[in-house]
Amino acid sequence: MSYLIDSGIWSSVFAVPTAVVDDHIKMCSPLSLKILLLMLRHSGTPVDVQWLSERLCIPAGDVADAVNYWVGAGIVRESGAAAKRLPARPAPDAETAPVLPAPAVTEEVSSEGQRIVTISARQKISRADIAEMEKADGAIGELLREAQNILGAPLTPVESEILVALHSYYGLDTGAVLMLLQYCVESGHRSMNYLERTAAAWMERGISSHEQVEQEIVRLTRSGENEKKVVKAFGIYSRSLTSKERGYVERWFSLGLDEKLIFLACERAVENTGKVSFAYADKILSSWKTKGIATVKAAVEDLSAGAARRAAPQNKSAQTGRDSSLDMDKLHALLHRQADD
Known part of the structure; x- marks a missing residue:
């Protein structure tokens, strides 16, 4: 799809300096460009920030900052003459004036x-x-x-x-x-x-209240410090934690466990899964909390016991295989003796 400017608007035009496009179109803000176009439309007539604010429906403070861009560029200068108050747009009737809602x-x-x-x-x-x-x-x-x-x-x-x-x-x-x-x-x-x-x-x-804001800041500061500890334990250096991961961290420290246990669970999660797994670490920590494990020594013993239990079926199977082999040897010997007899 292509676009064409309606030729009818050329019945009333005003000039825009080429420097605006050549030197400033990439640098100036959209608001600065709007303000300059409005001032060029009324070129030769001093205007003030309040009038620009009313015409654009933009706070006067923002307008002043945007105008200063052109002042610094030397395209707009401050006039010593009193600014003329050009007619503002008609104010809406009191009955139809919009009412701004309270912040929600x-x-x-x-x-x-x-x-x-x-x-x-x-x-x-x-x-x-x-x-x-x-x-x-x-x-x-x-x-x-x-x-x-x-x-x-x-x-x-x-x-x-x-x-x-x-x-x-x-x-x-x-x-x-x-x-x-x-x-x-x-x-x-x-x-x-x-x-x-x-x-x-x-x-x-x-x-x-003052006290509530202070308490919230203390809570968030502590949470931020805890998150940094977990990030270090997991070795996460290329990204920020997700909201779900932050939820895990908050839960772990709320359990009242020693932070060394949290570090141990994070390390074991990476060792056993080969990746950063908050869910795996959460299972370990939840298990320790249920068992009343509160020291690193007890946690290591629990992990060792778990590894032994997981290995037990394999040992039993291997042992069963050896027993079966011995039984077969005895059976062959018995058959040989019967044949000799």
């Missing part, structure tokens, strides 16, 4: 079996709103300053918005927000979208 969490399962957590839309918070909130609540200013220290860089408008939303919209106290941010950064997740999804998922599970 939904879970989906991907084709790979992974759980995907998503949150519904929330009301956007502009930079002007954040400034007003800082004046009214000193805790918000402290939150943003401490968050900047944790991230080690100035906050972007989007980062500031999400941090403030976690406090003012989701209802987390600032200490809980900072703890969660610190945990995400140390876990290698610096994305504010990841931070917001995590907070929403935790709140859906009833984790919202």
Whole structure:
């Protein structure tokens, strides 16, 4: 299938610099390109971030970041003149204005079996709103300053918005927000979208107070350390654990067994199956738990006894074969004696 531009639209056109396509089409974001096209459509008229935000239905903070790309490229410059307020799109009637739902969490399962957590839309918070909130609540200013220290860089408008939303919209106290941010950064997740999804998922599970957030972080930190131990015991270096495998690890350590027993079970699983088998190791550990085995010495003795039991039928069969051979020799000797007689 081929495509053709409708010639009727050429009755009204505006120019796009070739440098935009030649030098920036691969580098600029889709939002930056949208903004530039909108500004080119109104070329010669200074516009501000708020107007662009209203026309594109995109948060002002995101718009400001996208405009800065073109400012840095030298294609857009800041105007000393006051920006003209071009007519915005008509606002919808109050009766028909959409109402944004409160943040809610939904879970989906991907084709790979992974759980995907998503949150519904929330009301956007502009930079002007954040400034007003800082004046009214000193805790918000402290939150943003401490968050900047944790991230080690100035906050972007989007980062500031999400941090403030976690406090003012989701209802987390600032200490809980900072703890969660610190945990995400140390876990290698610096994305504010990841931070917001995590907070929403935790709140859906009833984790919202300072103490509950702290307890959940301690639990997850301990689980992460346990997973690293099992990964080392199995010799897994080329991939991450699946959700099912993480479930096995959590169960093993919840049994209260010495971690040395867990390492031994993992090693024996690889030796006996020739591969990483969490299910095989789980059978071994479940058996030891049932038998009350709590030491490595007792576990080794149990494994040795099991190996002996498995080998016993073969020995018996071999012994039976030898006995049968001896009986046949006796029978031949008896027949020879009878023949001599």
